[in-house]
Amino acid sequence: MSATPRTVLITGTSSGIGLAAAVAAARAGWRTVATLRDTSRAGALREAAAEAGVELDIRQLDVTDEASVTAAVDGVIADYGRLDAVVNNAGAGHLGTLENDSMEDIRDVMEVNFFGVLNVSKAALPHLRVGGGRLITVTSVGGVIGQPFNEAYCAAKFAVEGYMESLAPVARTLGVSVSVVEPGAVATEFVNNIGVDIEADLDAGPYTGALRRYIDRTVEQFLDGSAQTPASAAESVMEALHADRPAFRIQTTDWARTFVGTKLADTDGSAVQGLTGAWVA
Template structure:
């Protein structure tokens, strides 16, 4: 039976490329995006690659809608073997510039949405004794960065959740991991929320944005990052923490001596032995 993959955030960027690449590898791919009117590029890429996608609308922060989509996919395809939580959004602001509503919005899309989808697919995977749940986080899930307070906070949170879940889920044959890109050429930057009033933080923010622009001028291509996601979703070998480029590995290494997360899992596995 053909494996079924559900991937979110596929209107552009690495999500689009990952969806097409997964289909090219022979999986049945359910590609979701928040607005179906933005599916033109995705459908064109699938056509050019000679593959078919099951394209569906899903605003991942709508938990009831997520439950309906997962239920429909299970009813129509019979299973979900791979979940790729790719949908996300950035935020550039420091604590004083952020409203609690903005912080909540970051948690909603970057933390609670992937958690909800993981919960929705886990019962079927557990009962079948197999499955793979991958969440695209960021190097900002391992390294806190200035003016990324809400974004990094949400990414740290989802990495902690998934790392805690991983050692329990593997007892039932379900593999859980995170994927940490560094700068990727995509629409992500243009969608980042920025403060309108900078005040005393203006010079610091300007310096940060200048450094960020330099990083994105040498960004990994979305196609390359998407191919890495597809590879991690399908390859035989599996580790918890994965990066999409050498730049990402070097960046994460600043904070994590445990580069692939296996040392932490080795430490916590005996806790439930």
């Protein structure tokens, strides 16, 4: 009798890293539960699975809705009897600055990118403990270095990294491995994901000049070929799934390792301020 396949649940699989990770996990032999908030947006996911010749179990899961999270996790256990890994990938970008953002805007970013991760992780941990599973969260280099006009987004990613860094040694005492995966620029739909019409919404009052400089620099980074592909970033997720002793913090490119290293060696903050200040000066 063949061994029961290991089961992984991945959030935010409609596009980008989540889609690529779902296909890669299925190709590697995982029973893959690919979740997304709106299953009517699963067309690209289904096409990618068909092209790769793999099967995905596509289910609805809204990370901001505790009832939705509980139903999804309970459904996986009811159907398969096990949950061996979770990849927290669902998230939302946001471009703005404190004086112009509403508090509701900021809370919404935290709800998706921070509390959503905790909702899924909390529901999954009792099942991950059973078999010494893995809890993997896709964060960002923006979870280590704060970046101009990404204040709310980086705050949420900082919070995720701090929470997971604190949880990791506790979870390890019960056999659960905790890792964060930190991509840099990924060639996904940057403009669509930040929720801003760059031309229509560029009036940022006294911040307009700095915002234009930041956007020009960022768009160039996405257009000049330096951004990695989602499939490449998903390889780091696979590393966290398969390594015998996965690192807590995994960067997806050499550039990301160098960028994050700036912060980790910057005891007084001057190196980071000099780096990101040049983006808007």
